[in-house]
Amino acid sequence: MNNFQFHNPTRIVFGEGSADRIGELASSYGKTVLLVYGGGSIKSTGLYERTIKQLKESGITFYELPGIEPNPRLSTVNKGIDICREHGVDFILAVGGGSVIDASKAIAAGALYDGDVWDFFVGKASIQQALPIGTVLTLAATGSEMNGSTVISHWEEKLKRGAGSAHLYPRFSILDPSLTYSVPRNHTVYGSVDIMSHVFEQYFSLTTNTPLQERFCESILQTVIENVEPALANPNDAAARANLMWCGTMALNGGQISLGMQNDWASHGIEHEVSAIYDIPHGAGLAIIFPNWMRYVYKQRPDRFAQYATRVWGIDPAGKSEDELALAGIQATRDFFTRIGAESKLADFGIGDDQLDRMAEEAVRYGAIGSFKRLEKDDVREILRMSL
Amino acid sequence: MNNFQFHNPTRIVFGEGSADRIGELASSYGKTVLLVYGGGSIKSTGLYERTIKQLKESGITFYELPGIEPNPRLSTVNKGIDICREHGVDFILAVGGGSVIDASKAIAAGALYDGDVWDFFVGKASIQQALPIGTVLTLAATGSEMNGSTVISHWEEKLKRGAGSAHLYPRFSILDPSLTYSVPRNHTVYGSVDIMSHVFEQYFSLTTNTPLQERFCESILQTVIENVEPALANPNDAAARANLMWCGTMALNGGQISLGMQNDWASHGIEHEVSAIYDIPHGAGLAIIFPNWMRYVYKQRPDRFAQYATRVWGIDPAGKSEDELALAGIQATRDFFTRIGAESKLADFGIGDDQLDRMAEEAVRYGAIGSFKRLEKDDVREILRMSL
Numbered sequence: 001m002n003n004f005q006f007h008n009p010t011r012i013v014f015g016e017g018s019a020d021r022i023g024e025l026a027s028s029y030g031k032t033v034l035l036v037y038g039g040g041s042i043k044s045t046g047l048y049e050r051t052i053k054q055l056k057e058s059g060i061t062f063y064e065l066p067g068i069e070p071n072p073r074l075s076t077v078n079k080g081i082d083i084c085r086e087h088g089v090d091f092i093l094a095v096g097g098g099s100v101i102d103a104s105k106a107i108a109a110g111a112l113y114d115g116d117v118w119d120f121f122v123g124k125a126s127i128q129q130a131l132p133i134g135t136v137l138t139l140a141a142t143g144s145e146m147n148g149s150t151v152i153s154h155w156e157e158k159l160k161r162g163a164g165s166a167h168l169y170p171r172f173s174i175l176d177p178s179l180t181y182s183v184p185r186n187h188t189v190y191g192s193v194d195i196m197s198h199v200f201e202q203y204f205s206l207t208t209n210t211p212l213q214e215r216f217c218e219s220i221l222q223t224v225i226e227n228v229e230p231a232l233a234n235p236n237d238a239a240a241r242a243n244l245m246w247c248g249t250m251a252l253n254g255g256q257i258s259l260g261m262q263n264d265w266a267s268h269g270i271e272h273e274v275s276a277i278y279d280i281p282h283g284a285g286l287a288i289i290f291p292n293w294m295r296y297v298y299k300q301r302p303d304r305f306a307q308y309a310t311r312v313w314g315i316d317p318a319g320k321s322e323d324e325l326a327l328a329g330i331q332a333t334r335d336f337f338t339r340i341g342a343e344s345k346l347a348d349f350g351i352g353d354d355q356l357d358r359m360a361e362e363a364v365r366y367g368a369i370g371s372f373k374r375l376e377k378d379d380v381r382e383i384l385r386m387s388l
Numbered sequence: 389m390n391n392f393q394f395h396n397p398t399r400i401v402f403g404e405g406s407a408d409r410i411g412e413l414a415s416s417y418g419k420t421v422l423l424v425y426g427g428g429s430i431k432s433t434g435l436y437e438r439t440i441k442q443l444k445e446s447g448i449t450f451y452e453l454p455g456i457e458p459n460p461r462l463s464t465v466n467k468g469i470d471i472c473r474e475h476g477v478d479f480i481l482a483v484g485g486g487s488v489i490d491a492s493k494a495i496a497a498g499a500l501y502d503g504d505v506w507d508f509f510v511g512k513a514s515i516q517q518a519l520p521i522g523t524v525l526t527l528a529a530t531g532s533e534m535n536g537s538t539v540i541s542h543w544e545e546k547l548k549r550g551a552g553s554a555h556l557y558p559r560f561s562i563l564d565p566s567l568t569y570s571v572p573r574n575h576t577v578y579g580s581v582d583i584m585s586h587v588f589e590q591y592f593s594l595t596t597n598t599p600l601q602e603r604f605c606e607s608i609l610q611t612v613i614e615n616v617e618p619a620l621a622n623p624n625d626a627a628a629r630a631n632l633m634w635c636g637t638m639a640l641n642g643g644q645i646s647l648g649m650q651n652d653w654a655s656h657g658i659e660h661e662v663s664a665i666y667d668i669p670h671g672a673g674l675a676i677i678f679p680n681w682m683r684y685v686y687k688q689r690p691d692r693f694a695q696y697a698t699r700v701w702g703i704d705p706a707g708k709s710e711d712e713l714a715l716a717g718i719q720a721t722r723d724f725f726t727r728i729g730a731e732s733k734l735a736d737f738g739i740g741d742d743q744l745d746r747m748a749e750e751a752v753r754y755g756a757i758g759s760f761k762r763l764e765k766d767d768v769r770e771i772l773r774m775s776l
Contacts, residue, residue, distance in 0.1 A: 001630050003403025008396065014648065015391025209627040211614060212635055215607030223600040239597040242389045246647070247600055259634070260402065 030091020098142025143252025190283025418479020486530025531640025578671025654758025
C-alpha cells in the first residue's frame with residue numbers, strides 16, 4: 001500500500017424523493033444559479049419542471065444552459081462561462097449525467113479564470129478556484145457526482161481531455177434512483193460498463209498489499225454484474241437502480257476504493273481518442289477496448305487477473321493454470337458486456353483502421369500511458385487493432 | 389436500501405512518515421492548541437517529542453492535557469474544557485487512540501457550550517458547535533478519527549454514554565501505521581475486535597437490498613481476520629499494521645460502508661454498561677458479548693448469518709441447514725477471538741452475576757435497544773448471563 005491523502009467533502013443525499021430537495025440545497029449555496037442540462041430528456045421526464053419550480057420557490061434567480069453533448073464540448077462550456085460572467089452566477093446546478101456534471105465543473109473553473117478554460121485540460125494552468133456546484137444525477141455511470149474530475153472535448157481539434165481539482169468536488173449531489181428509471185436501455189448498459197471500467201482502472205494495479213482495496217473493488221464489480229440485467233429487464237426495478245447508482249458513485253469518488261494503489265487509466269486514455277474522433281458513447285468505447293487491454297497486459301500480473309476470475313466471476317480454479325484462469329476472467333468480462341448489449345468491436349460503429357495511427361499518436365501525446373503496463377504508441381495501436 | 393445522507397469532510401493523511409506533518413496541518417487550523425494524550429505511551433515511543441517539536445517549529449502555542457483514561461472520564465474532559473476557556477484554545481490536537489480522540493471531541497463541544505458537557509451525552513442538549521480538532525492516531529480500533537461520534541464515562545455515576553454531531557468530525561487525521569508498531573499485544577487484539585464489532589453492528593441488519601454494503605462489510609471483516617495474527621506475530625509488520633489501520637477507519641467513518649442500512653448497536657450498548665462499572669477494555673467486553681448476542685438474535689435472520697459464515701469464514705455450506713451454517717459462523721467468530729487472545733467470559737475479569745440487573749436496567753434506560761432484534765431488559769440480562 002502506498003501513502004495517500006483523501007478528502008471528499010461532497011454531501012450525498014440519496015434515495016427516492018431526494019430530488020424534492022433541489023431548491024432547499026441549491027439555495028443554501030447560491031442566489032444566482034446556472035442550470036445546466038443535456039438533450040432535453042429532463043423535460044420529457046418532468047424533472048425540468050420539478051427543478052425550476054423548486055428554484056423559483058426558493059427565490060433563486062437562474063439562467064439556463066441546455067444542450068450539453070454526450071461528449072461535452074469546449075464550445076458549449078464557453079457558452080456557460082459567458083453566462084456566468086454576464087449575470088454574476090454564484091452557483092452551478094448540474095441536472096443530468098456525467099457529461100452535464102463534467103461540463104458544469106469546467107464552467108465552474110472557467111468562470112473564475114482569467115484565460116482560456118482549455119488551459120486546464122492541456123496542462124497550461126491548474127485550477128485554483130471554481131464556483132460551487134451541485135448535482136442532480138440522472139444516470140449511474142461516471143462518478144462525477146462525487147469527485148473532482150472533468151473530461152471535455154475540443155471538437156474542432158478532435159481532442160478529449162481531463163482535468164481535476166479539489167475545487168471541483170460538488171458541494172452536494174442528489175442521488176435519486178427513480179430518476180434513472182427512464183434511462184434508455186443502451187445508456188443503462190454503457191453506464192454500467194463505465195462503472196466497471198472505473199473499477200478496472202484501479203483494481204489492475206502493480207501495488208502490493210492492498211487486500212481491503214481489492215475487495216472493495218470486487219464488491220462493486222460483483223454488485224454491478226448482479227444488477228445490470230434486472231435493471232434492463234425491468235427499468236423501474238427500484239432495488240437494481242439504487243444499487244447501480246450507489247455502485248457508480250462509490251466506484252470513482254476520489255479513488256476511495258483504491259487509496260494507496262497506483263491506478264492505470266490507459267484504457268480511458270485510449271477510449272478518449274476514439275470518442276474524440278468518432279463521438280461514440282464513452283461506455284461503448286470502453287466495452288470494446290477494455291477486454292483487449294486486459295488481454296494485452298495480463299501477463300504483467302496474472303495473479304491479479306486470476307483473483308479477478310475467481311472472486312468476481314466465480315470461476316472454479318480447479319485444474320486451471322494462473323494464465324488460463326486469467327484468460328477465463330477476461331473472456332467472462334467480454335461475454336458479459338456482449339450479453340448486456342454492449343458493442344464488442346470498433347467496426348460495430350463503422351470505425352475502420354484509417355485513424356489508428358492518429359489515435360495512438362494522440363494517446364501518448366504527453367508520453368507513455370498507464371501504469372500496470374506502460375503503453376507506448378505501438379502498444380496503443382495494437383490494442384486498437386485488436387479492437388477493430 | 390433506505391434513503392440516506394452522507395457527508396464526511398475529514399481529511400485523511402495516511403502512511404509511514406505522515407506523522408511528520410503534524411505541525412504543518414495543525415498550524416493551518418489553529419494558533420493556540422490543546423494537546424490531548426493518554427497514559428504516557430507517546431512519551432516512551434518518542435511521539436510526544438516529535439509532536440511538540442513540530443508544534444513549536446510551527447509557531448503554535450500549546451497547552452497539554454495528559455492522562456486520558458482508556459474509558460475517558462467526564463472529569464478529565466472537564467479539565468480540558470477549563471484549559472480551552474482559560475487560554476483561548478482554538479484547536480484541539482488528539483494524539484492517541486479512540487479514547488483520546490473521543491475525549492478531545494467532548495472537550496471541543498464542551499468548550500463552546502454554556503452548560504455542562506454531560507448534557508450532550510444524556511440527551512439534554514445537542515451539539516451546535518465545536519472547536520476544530522485534528523488527530524494523530526496511534527491505535528487501529530474505533531474509527532473515531534473519521535467520524536463525528538464520541539463516548540465518555542461518568543465515572544462517579546458509573547455511566548458510559550455516547551454523543552454525535554457533524555461538528556465533531558476531525559478536520560484532519562494523520563494515520564501513520566508505524567505509530568502502531570509499539571501497541572501492546574492485548575490492545576492490538578482488542579482494537580481488532582472493536583473494528584470487527586463495528587462492522588457487525590452494521591452488517592447484521594434487517595434492511596434488505598444492500599448487496600454492495602454487505603460486501604463492503606465482509607471485505608473489512610475478511611481483511612481484519614487475515615491481518616491480526618501477522619500483526620501479533622510481528623508487531624512491526626508494516627503491511628499488516630497498515631491494513632488494520634485502514635480497516636479500522638473504514639469500518640466506522642460515518643457509516644459509509646452501510647449507508648441505507650439500519651444499524652443495531654445493542655452489543656455496544658450492553659458493553660458500555662459492563663465497562664462503565666468494571667472499567668474493562670471496550671474491545672475485551674465486545675469479544676465476550678458479541679458472540680452471545682449473535683447466538684441470541686440469529687434467528688431473526690439466519691440467512692444473513694449463513695451468508696456471514698460462508699463469505700467471511702469460508703465455511704462450506706454443503707450439507708448444512710441455514711441454522712447450522714449460521715451457528716458455525718458464530719462459533720468461528722468466538723474461536724477466532726479466543727485464538728487471538730481475547731477473553732471469552734466476564735469471569736475472566738472476575739465479573740460475577742451481582743450487577744446483571746443493574747447493567748440490564750441501565751442498558752435500556754432510554755427504552756429497548758438494537759434494531760436487528762429489539763432488546764428489552766430481560767433480553768439484555770440473558771445476553772449478559774450467557775456471557776458470564
